[in-house]
Amino acid sequence: MLSYLGGSSAGRSRAGERPGGIIDLRIKIGTLLDMVSKRSSFLRLPLGWPVAFAFASAALVAAWAYSRTPNLQRGETLYMQHCAACHGTRLEGQPEWQKAGEDGILPAPPHDETGHTWHHDDAMLTDYIHRGGQAVLDDMGVAMTSGMPAFGEVLSAGEIAAILAFIKSRWPARLQAIQARRNNG
Ligand code: HEC
Numbered sequence: 001m002l003s004y005l006g007g008s009s010a011g012r013s014r015a016g017e018r019p020g021g022i023i024d025l026r027i028k029i030g031t032l033l034d035m036v037s038k039r040s041s042f043l044r045l046p047l048g049w050p051v052a053f054a055f056a057s058a059a060l061v062a063a064w065a066y067s068r069t070p071n072l073q074r075g076e077t078l079y080m081q082h083c084a085a086c087h088g089t090r091l092e093g094q095p096e097w098q099k100a101g102e103d104g105i106l107p108a109p110p111h112d113e114t115g116h117t118w119h120h121d122d123a124m125l126t127d128y129i130h131r132g133g134q135a136v137l138d139d140m141g142v143a144m145t146s147g148m149p150a151f152g153e154v155l156s157a158g159e160i161a162a163i164l165a166f167i168k169s170r171w172p173a174r175l176q177a178i179q180a181r182r183n184n185g
Pocket of ligand 1: 079082083084085086087106107108109115116117118120125128129133134145146147148149151163
């Protein structure tokens with residue numbers, strides 16, 4: 001009898017362990033869900049979404065400002081390294097740039113508002129810098145020797161874009177707008 005009771009109580013406690021385990025697990029999951037819902041309940045508040053939106057917008061503006069400044073600075077550094085020797089540190093070009101030299105080659109034109117860089121769309125300018133003046137003039141059937149070297153082997157597409165962004169940043173807003181319109185049509 002005693003041994004039967006002992007056996008049964010031992011059996012009961014063993015049997016009780018298993019449901020206890022599941023109950024334990026349920027409690028843990030329950031607490032977890034409770035925690036999660038407490039966390040996300042912030043987003044259910046009427047103020048939650050506007051606050052989250054404000055933070056996201058602030059982060060976007062900060063990222064935009066960050067991505068813009070270094071791009072122009074990078075463009076300026078690259079311009080000074082690769083272009084300034086011919087096109088001038090102030091983008092002023094070479095003296096008498098509209099008159100070909102004795103060799104028949106035109107001097108480097110300015111990239112500021114006194115030049116004609118802003119007359120061209122981005123695709124043409126990028127191509128000119130990437131492949132060099134000669135390849136582009138040959139393609140256009142213009143019989144002219146170009147003094148503009150190709151930079152496709154030296155500069156990445158991103159670097160050329162950064163240089164163009166820097167050059168454009170020196171134009172008055174009116175010319176920036178005119179050139180931007182050329183890109184759309
Ligand atoms: C060795 C001198 C030299 C260097 C360095 C040089 N260029 Fe030029 N570039 C010229 C000459 C000369 C021309 C004019 C002849 C021509 O258009 O083919 C020219 C023309 C251009 C034009 C065409 C402008 C227009 O209005 O038609 C662009 C754009 C240009 N260069 C951009 C650049 C950029 C950007 C760099 C630096 C990555 C650079 N150049 C470096 C000599 C140079």
